[in-house]
Structures are given as structure tokens and as C-alpha cells.
Amino acid sequence: MNSHLQLGWIGLGTMGTPMSRRLIEAGYPVAVYNRSKDKEEALRASGATTADSPAALVQQADMVFLMVSDDQAIRDLFTGPQGILEAEASGKLLVNMSTVSPGISEEMANLSQQKGHTYLDAPVSGSVKQAETGQLVIMVGGDEPAFQRAQPMFERLGKLALLLGSIGSGNRAKLAINTLLGFYTQGLAETLLFAQQHGLKLEDMQTIIANGAMGNVYSKIKGEAIMGENYQAAFALKHLAKDLRLAKAEGLNTPLGAVVHDTFQQAEPTLGDQDVIAILKHLQH
Numbered sequence: 020m021n022s023h024l025q026l027g028w029i030g031l032g033t034m035g036t037p038m039s040r041r042l043i044e045a046g047y048p049v050a051v052y053n054r055s056k057d058k059e060e061a062l063r064a065s066g067a068t069t070a071d072s073p074a075a076l077v078q079q080a081d082m083v084f085l086m087v088s089d090d091q092a093i094r095d096l097f098t099g100p101q102g103i104l105e106a107e108a109s110g111k112l113l114v115n116m117s118t119v120s121p122g123i124s125e126e127m128a129n130l131s132q133q134k135g136h137t138y139l140d141a142p143v144s145g146s147v148k149q150a151e152t153g154q155l156v157i158m159v160g161g162d163e164p165a166f167q168r169a170q171p172m173f174e175r176l177g178k179l180a181l182l183l184g185s186i187g188s189g190n191r192a193k194l195a196i197n198t199l200l201g202f203y204t205q206g207l208a209e210t211l212l213f214a215q216q217h218g219l220k221l222e223d224m225q226t227i228i229a230n231g232a233m234g235n236v237y238s239k240i241k242g243e244a245i246m247g248e249n250y251q252a253a254f255a256l257k258h259l260a261k262d263l264r265l266a267k268a269e270g271l272n273t274p275l276g277a278v279v280h281d282t283f284q285q286a287e288p289t290l291g292d293q294d295v296i297a298i299l300k301h302l303q304h
């Protein structure tokens with residue numbers, strides 16, 4: 020670990036909080052910024068310092084990670100008042116780990132370059148548990164030297180970091196894998212509902228799925244959530260609805276893709292803040 024490296028972290032939501040904490044626990048000095056200040060308290064208690072604005076954060080850090088909701092959040096943080104691009108600094112590495120469109124990454128990478136910074140898109144596969152345990156899969160777009168610069172931090176955050184190509188490649192890979200997540204989530208929910216409607220017990224279906232080739236960690240966790248009626252968001256349904264919109268905008272127009280896109284858009288207004296597997300409740304009606 021390079022103890023002279025000062026890190027910055029923007030976005031302390033469900034994912035950003037455990038991810039930034041892992042870097043603090045590894046011994047890096049980390050300064051944090053979150054739009055809603057109350058979320059900074061827990062990180063301050065863990066040893067982080069805070070910055071008053073994205074610009075102030077960039078000024079004091081060598082490398083800044085972002086983990087926020089969507090394209091709009093990224094646009095606000097980069098180009099808003101006291102935003103990243105207003106920092107009086109250059110030569111910083113900006114690592115955007117949020118799931119956003121390839122287009123906004125290309126745009127922000129260009130603007131960053133004009134200010135002498137380097138940008139990587141580095142969205143992740145995995146949710147809270149993987150974030151807490153450093154088991155995320157990190158999909159990266161950008162150039163090799165920047166990737167190498169971020170690699171020690173990626174090793175702390177994930178079990179795998181792959182450089183996939185130019186800026187936006189990480190975002191494209193993330194949209195592809197989350198399309199599969201959409202298929203699987205709706206598929207699992209429909210399978211369990213079908214079985215239940217035919218008088219089968221959910222516990223028995225769980226056992227059958229877990230012992231067959233279709234079983235995996237995801238089906239186990241989500242099946243248990245359904246049985247326990249625990250829909251607290253490990254991955255909020257609104258984020259998957261957003262990812263499917265982005266995938267559609269990138270040209271996803273397959274039979275399953277179209278159905279899953281529409282199902283999650285319909286469910287979002289009422290179930291958006293609950294976990295993705297709450298799609299089951301939408302399908303029940």
C-alpha cells in the first residue's frame with residue numbers, strides 16, 4: 020500500500036458506504052463527500068475526513084472514486100457548482116464506479132481530460148454483501164496506465180477487475196450483465212409464483228432449485244428473501260429499472276429484453292425502493 024496516496028470517495032449510499040469503508044480499513048487516508056451530509060457521519064466515525072464540495076475533495080485527493088445513482092448524479096457532480104471540474108487541480112484519476120450510460124462516461128472523460136485528469140468507468144457486479152467483503156467484479160473502461168494506477172484499490176474492493184477496452188466498455192459490460200440479472204430475477208419470481216399457484220411449498224421449490232443445475236448463490240439469497248418476506252433493498256428495484264432503460268437506449272431489443280424492461284418500468288413507481296426481487300409482488304397482481 021502506498022501510504023502517501025490520498026483517496027477521495029463521492030457517494031455514500033448502499034454501495035458506496037461499505038466500499039469506501041474497505042479502503043479506510045486497508046489504511047488509506049480517505050476523504051468523503053455525499054450530497055446529504057448525514058450519511059458522512061458513519062464514515063467519519065470510521066476514520067474518514069470530509070470535504071465540503073466535490074471540487075474541494077478533488078483538490079485534496081490523488082484518486083477519486085464515485086459511486087452514485089445515475090447519469091444525472093454524475094452530471095451534477097462533475098459540472099455543477101463546486102463540481103469536480105471546478106477543482107483547481109490537474110493530474111487526478113477519477114474512477115466512476117456507478118452504473119451509468121457509456122455516453123455520459125465518454126462525455127465526462129473528455130471534459131476531465133481537458134482539465135488534465137484521467138477518467139475510468141469501473142462499474143461493479145455484486146451488491147452489499149460483496150461490497151462488504153471485497154468480492155465485487157469490476158468492469159473497467161479506459162487506458163492501461165490508469166487501470167494499473169487504480170489496481171491496488173480494485174484489489175481491495177473486488178475479487179476481479181478486468182480492463183475491457185476504451186472508455187464506456189465497463190458501462191457496456193455492466194448493462195449486459197444486468198440484463199441477465201433482469202432475466203434471472205423475473206424468471207425466478209415467475210417460477211416460484213407458478214409453483215405456489217399449483218399448491219407447492221416455496222421451501223420445497225428452494226430445495227429443488229438449490230440441488231439442481233439452476234441453483235446458485237443468487238437464487239438462494241433471493242429465495243430466502245421471498246420466504247422471509249424481506250424486501251429491504253440489497254439492490255434497489257429502481258436501479259435495475261434504470262439499467263434496463265439504459266440497455267434499451269443502447270439497442271437492447273430482444274424478446275426477453277423488451278418484456279423484462281417493461282415489467283421493471285411498471286413496477287418501479289410502487290416498488291422502486293425495495294429489493295429487485297420485490298418484482299414478485301408486482302407479478303402477483
Ligand code: NA7
Binds near residue numbers: 029033035088091118
Ligand atoms: P443508493 O443507495 O441509492 O445511493 C445513491 C447515491 O447517489 C447517494 O450517495 C446519493 O446521494 C447519490 N446521488 C444521487 N443523485 C445525486 C445527485 N444528483 N447529486 C449528487 N449525488 C447524488 O445507490 P447504491 O449505492 O445502491 O448504488 C450506486 C450505484 O451502483 C448505482 O448506479 C447502482 O445502479 C449501482 P444522497 O445520499 O441521496 O444525497
